Amino acid sequence: MTAIFLASDHAGCQLKADIADFLTQAGHQVTDLGADGSASVDYPDFGYKLASSLKGDVAARGIAICGSGIGISIAANRFSWIRAALVHDVTNARLCREHNDANVLALGERVTGAIQAIDCVQAFLDTPFAGGRHQRRIDKLSDPKLES
């Protein structure tokens, strides 16, 4: 059982509900951070809520959804402890865990269908980080520095 936080804007609420059902049935502890879909909202607010919820909890996972997944993935990645991977298929959902130790899966409800998205969630949760040379790169993502 993994603690999983879900966040989306209005354009990701249906897929968020589908994923919540899937995760709950699989026995995970799911927290829905909104939006509730009743009004147009701004995806950065929900990306930032997700980042706040994951701060200091290395075992927790997040799933971030907007229309394309692009906006909310940019928002979540503003914070050094978030590694949000925008994926559209199972191969990339696997790679983001193996190589990037992603703790957030970003999806786009308007570009990826629900069945494929749920397969991505399954791969994201099932795949371990490969470590090795990848760890050094993860450490650098946790300590961003402007370089010239």
Place this chain on the structure above:
Amino acid sequence: MTAIFLASDHAGCQLKADIADFLTQAGHQVTDLGADGSASVDYPDFGYKLASSLKGDVAARGIAICGSGIGISIAANRFSWIRAALVHDVTNARLCREHNDANVLALGERVTGAIQAIDCVQAFLDTPFAGGRHQRRIDKLSDPKLES
């Protein structure tokens, strides 16, 4: 003519070269920030170099490449003036400009073929930002705040 900065790790060098050729022939001013492909390097270093090069220049564009595009897109998005969109197809390359005013296109050499990637670059450069309600969200991406 747009100033375009290219950055990749070792796994993105061939696609970076193909895109550089395409952009140069199209008359753009291209700067290759490395890597040169001769050794294994760490994608965050090159994502951070790209962020440094784009700081303060709202008209410039960046193209960031690694094996999957995931790692270097996370790295670039650590900085508030970067909106890096990881795309695998022309539809998302268009959407990231219309909705997210993306200034960096992130691509994965090992997951997206060169012809498709170059079509993505073309769409990224050709598509204007739609403005309107999207501007408020872009402003929030420029001023990240943890929210509970």
